Amino acid sequence: MSSELQSKLDYLKAYRENRLNVAQDVLENPSLFKELVSICFSPSDKNNHKACWILEFVSYEELIWLQPHLDFFCSNLKILKDESSIRPIAKIVQLLVKAHYKKGENSILLSEENLQDCIEASFDWLINDVKVATKAYSIRTLYLLGNHYDWIHPELQIILNKDYADHSAAYKAVAREVLKKIEK
Template sequence: MPSDLQKKLQLVTAHRVVRNELASEIIENQSLFSELIELCFQFSNKSAPKAFWILELICYEKLEWLVPHLDFFCSNIKNLTHDSAIRPAAKIGLLLTISHFKKKEISLTENQLQQITETCFDWLITNTKVASKCYSIRALHLLGNHFNWIHPELKVILDKDYNNHSAAYKAVGREILKKINKQK
């Protein structure tokens, strides 16, 4: 029997107003957050990508709520296959790396940093949508300030793939390559 949250997720559409409504409801009732995380990774559930849409919106305001779930989140994002789930997961990965390295609000373990790194590289070199690749590039740039091997690897991939991608990918690629080259 589906829970109330599962029923609401089934009714969610891509319209931002609809997604915001459910995200606001969960922000007002934090006890639903753990269930939302679980639903994100129920790969057999057709609403799992929708759960990720909602999770992304919540993370903009309440990223700290993810802290008790970081091991679960970081170890499972590599298993995502649906582009509609990968894009928000990539954005959340970027938000986590920004919070860890720039804002110093959320502390990620070495293992979590490695899991995010591996997953971002996977998304970057496989056939995922451009938004996921762009979020991954930005996250990897930040992670490269911690793991010194990342920037050279990222540079090779960006140089090699640059001409085969969209304007958005090229814009992010140019920006990050400029930053990497400036750090030398």
């Protein structure tokens, strides 16, 4: 028997408005959140990528809801293989890292192990064959992390300089922006 959330995901189309509607349902029913996170990291689930889309939108509003799930979330980043799942998760990783280093009530507490998982996944996405949006999120995430781990910026700089000529204008724009910041 399909759950309420699975039923919504079954009929979900990629249209932004549809994704926002399902995300709003989750925001109004926080009891669905744990199942949503679980589906995101179940690559064999046919709705896996759709759950990732929804988690991205929910995270814009309630990133703090991920706090109790961070060990699960971060340790499973490497199991994602589908581009449609990876892109929204890469964006969430960027949001989490930003929130971790931000002081205040909306900050997120990532453990050292969580941070290492985020670093590993971001480098993997950056060097593997994924679409430019995922690479852009990874570059920005690694830049932020490099402000706290002194080995990251030099590695990121090498990769960006080496790969620069082989990528799109969008990739080059992000690479230029980050390289400028690193070289300051």
